[in-house]
Amino acid sequence: MHAADGYARATGKVGVCLATSGPGATNLITGIANAYLDSIPIVAITGQVRADLIGTDAFQEADVTGITLPIVKHSYLVQSAAEIPRVIHEAFHIASTGRPGPVVIDVPVTALLGELTYKAPDSLHLAGYKPTVKGHVKQIRAAAQAILEAERPVLYVGGGVISAGASDELHALADLIQAPVTTTLMGLGAFDERLPLSLGMLGMHGTVPANYAVHECDVLIGIGVRFDDRVTGKLSAFAPQARTIIHIDVDPAEIGKNVEPSIPIVGDARHVLAALLAELQKAELVPGRTAPWLAKIAAWQGEFRLHYEQPAAEGVVAPQFVIQEIERVTGGEAVIVTDVGQHQMWSTLYFDYRFPRQWISSGGLGTMGFGLPAAIGAKLGRPDKTVIDVSGDGGFQMTMQELATAVNYDIPVVVCILNNGYLGMVRQWQDLFWNKRYSQTCIAVQPDFVMLAEAFGAKGMRVSSPEHVGEALREAIDSGRPTVIDFKISPEENVFPMVPAGQSITELIGGKASRKTRGAKS
Amino acid sequence: MKHTLSVLVENKPGVLTRVAGLFARRGFNIQSLAVGESEDPNLSRMTIVIDGAEHPIDQVTKQLHKLINVVKIRDLEPQYTVASELMLIKVAAEGEKRNDVLQIAEIFKAKIVDVDRRALVLRVVGATDKLEALLELLQPIGVLEVVRTGIVAIGRGRG
Numbered sequence: 276m277h278a279a280d281g282y283a284r285a286t287g288k289v290g291v292c293l294a295t296s297g298p299g300a301t302n303l304i305t306g307i308a309n310a311y312l313d314s315i316p317i318v319a320i321t322g323q324v325r326a327d328l329i330g331t332d333a334f335q336e337a338d339v340t341g342i343t344l345p346i347v348k349h350s351y352l353v354q355s356a357a358e359i360p361r362v363i364h365e366a367f368h369i370a371s372t373g374r375p376g377p378v379v380i381d382v383p384v385t386a387l388l389g390e391l392t393y394k395a396p397d398s399l400h401l402a403g404y405k406p407t408v409k410g411h412v413k414q415i416r417a418a419a420q421a422i423l424e425a426e427r428p429v430l431y432v433g434g435g436v437i438s439a440g441a442s443d444e445l446h447a448l449a450d451l452i453q454a455p456v457t458t459t460l461m462g463l464g465a466f467d468e469r470l471p472l473s474l475g476m477l478g479m480h481g482t483v484p485a486n487y488a489v490h491e492c493d494v495l496i497g498i499g500v501r502f503d504d505r506v507t508g509k510l511s512a513f514a515p516q517a518r519t520i521i522h523i524d525v526d527p528a529e530i531g532k533n534v535e536p537s538i539p540i541v542g543d544a545r546h547v548l549a550a551l552l553a554e555l556q557k558a559e560l561v562p563g564r565t566a567p568w569l570a571k572i573a574a575w576q577g578e579f580r581l582h583y584e585q586p587a588a589e590g591v592v593a594p595q596f597v598i599q600e601i602e603r604v605t606g607g608e609a610v611i612v613t614d615v616g617q618h619q620m621w622s623t624l625y626f627d628y629r630f631p632r633q634w635i636s637s638g639g640l641g642t643m644g645f646g647l648p649a650a651i652g653a654k655l656g657r658p659d660k661t662v663i664d665v666s667g668d669g670g671f672q673m674t675m676q677e678l679a680t681a682v683n684y685d686i687p688v689v690v691c692i693l694n695n696g697y698l699g700m701v702r703q704w705q706d707l708f709w710n711k712r713y714s715q716t717c718i719a720v721q722p723d724f725v726m727l728a729e730a731f732g733a734k735g736m737r738v739s740s741p742e743h744v745g746e747a748l749r750e751a752i753d754s755g756r757p758t759v760i761d762f763k764i765s766p767e768e769n770v771f772p773m774v775p776a777g778q779s780i781t782e783l784i785g786g787k788a789s790r791k792t793r794g795a796k797s
Numbered sequence: 798m799k800h801t802l803s804v805l806v807e808n809k810p811g812v813l814t815r816v817a818g819l820f821a822r823r824g825f826n827i828q829s830l831a832v833g834e835s836e837d838p839n840l841s842r843m844t845i846v847i848d849g850a851e852h853p854i855d856q857v858t859k860q861l862h863k864l865i866n867v868v869k870i871r872d873l874e875p876q877y878t879v880a881s882e883l884m885l886i887k888v889a890a891e892g893e894k895r896n897d898v899l900q901i902a903e904i905f906k907a908k909i910v911d912v913d914r915r916a917l918v919l920r921v922v923g924a925t926d927k928l929e930a931l932l933e934l935l936q937p938i939g940v941l942e943v944v945r946t947g948i949v950a951i952g953r954g955r956g
């Protein structure tokens with residue numbers, strides 16, 4: 276399931292996965308929920324018992340459409356073979372249009388074994404499904420006007436820009452109006468982070484300049500975002516100076532769900548941004564209007580640089596350094612897939628993402644175990660790219676059996692385990708907020724990942740000193756084989772900056788090089 | 798404020814579950830729900846009553862709209878709406894109580910649809926407050942069982 280998801284994220288195409296009835300189907304649940312929360316187009320086809328046995332607790336029967344009801348965009352329980360063509364066409368259409376999402380098709384074995392003469396349906400009749408594509412013209416004009424009057428605009432960009440393929444339009448817009456851009460976790464890659472207008476990610480583990488900019492902006496332009504709690508922190512303190520909040524989203528239900536925008540625009544991000552650009556190009560932009568604002572941001576960027584210290588101890592490397600080395604060795608062109616935890620956050624912060632679909636990570640559900648299978652799917656979708664999976668020692672152990680798949684089908688992904696011997700992200704919270712009571716987070720008893728990789732027929736490597744990081748990566752990539760590199764990292768390194776949950780995004784800790792603020796909230 | 802939603806849905810298996818499931822998942826509390834076939838046999842119409850003070854009605858309708866099987870939603874405005882509910886009440890009616898029940902039934906234009914030596918079944922149709930008033934009067938006499946259809950509502954005039 277995660278492989279289909281990784282494939283979909285890497286390519287923009289619909290990912291497909293199959294599972295057998297009962298336990299096979301229930302094993303997809305986490306993956307379906309994961310795709311649902313991140314709006315990833317998936318068609319999951321599950322086997323079902325004979326149609327006449329449904330409802331009798333037959334062998335390997337599970338009510339799949341029932342179990343998945345709250346986590347699908349739509350689902351089907353097929354009755355007979357004759358329905359299959361229509362259902363498949365509808366499922367792909369629904370999964371991939373509007374706000375994308377997973378669609379489940381549950382097919383009884385009687386339908387699978389049935390016969391029919393295939394004829395593609397001429398048209399789809401979905402009376403209740405007509406996603407809005409084009410934005411409302413008046414609203415777009417109002418947005419353009421607000422942008423023209425803005426002195427401190429910020430573009431707040433999410434996964435919707437990537438799924439709509441609106442990255443070019445976003446770059447053009449930011450450039451035209453000279454507004455800084457911050458992305459959510461799901462939006463990474465939508466805007467080239469090497470550009471001066473890039474603020475990086477915002478929110479709980481966002482950069483200080485990004486969070487400050489949102490805090491002080493007068494016009495906030497949200498595009499394909501959902502004002503998630505990991506982004507906003509305390510809602511009442513979010514973007515308090517914004518006179519105008521523009522919210523562009525393809526899903527009308529996202530508008531006003533968490534934050535009431537002054538200018539809502541329902542539509543596909545690419546269409547809306549193109550229309551907005553056209554509108555702004557007609558108008559007269561005052562040159563240099565945002566210059567003082569950009570200067571202020573530049574000052575923050577100078578003051579609050581990302582920082583970390585090389586570990587004093589022998590035999591470990593700084594996790595941030597590993598990420599930087601991945602960027603250097605791959606020329607910043609690799610597709611980066613991650614698992615969930617501290618390593619994921621270091622991956623957001625210490626790598627400059629350049630193009631859409633370069634960054635593949637489980638956002639909304641935060642699913643540990645996502646990384647390796649998603650990387651396999653991503654590599655299948657983008658065989659031309661180096662695909663690196665940055666994983667934790669915890670999350671890797673949740674789906675490491677997929678190494679067999681990678682070896683079996685010769686899918687050369689490079690797994691970089693940032694091995695701290697802890698469920699690091701949870702340990703960090705126990706450290707900062709619960710007086711270092713490390714409860715159930717030490718996982719130092721673990722398999723030897725090098726031997727484990729070799730047992731699967733993959734390549735295994737271990738790195739415990741900084742000078743070997745780059746060469747190990749090079750060797751792994753050049754080997755053309757599925758590889759696991761076990762990077763021993765400083766066990767108690769924390770991710771900074773951090774905004775504690777539920778606080779204003781300016782209440783951040785660890786923003787400056789002197790880390791005296793740490794532990795303030797314990 | 799109470800909102801009465803008239804929701805046109807595809808007449809297919811599982812659609813009621815989807816609607817009910819959505820309400821449960823989003824924490825929207827349903828006060829009343831009635832469903833049946835509409836003028837088009839391919840479509841069913843649901844009348845759903847919810848408390849708008851508890852949940853932003855906008856979110857409710859937008860989330861409902863996302864269900865693929867939901868075709869159309871109308872938030873009925875009370876002054877342009879005819880709403881009605883049917884209730885069956887079984888009342889203990891022995892001896893002299895029986896007359897009291899018959900009198901009350903008469904006033905409320907409730908029909909006696911079943912008679913037995915010890916109990917009567919009344920059927921009453923009307924607005925919710927009328928039903929409530931009747932119930933209140935019958936309560937001291939001895940209400941044994943109540944069953945209600947939930948409100949069905951329709952817009953006035955041609956619109």
Ligand SMILES: Cc1ncc(C[n+]2csc(CCOP(=O)(O)OP(=O)(O)O)c2C)c(N)n1
Nearest residue numbers: 616617618641643667668669670698699700
């Ligand atoms: C399946 C699952 N279980 C639990 C969690 C909660 N959780 C979030 S991060 C984390 C720790 C991850 O540890 P590890 O994979 O070693 O990564 P690290 O944080 O150490 O980099 C946990 C347990 C989760 N997100 N997913």
Ligand SMILES: [Mg+2]
Nearest residue numbers: 667668697699
């Ligand atoms: Mg770890």
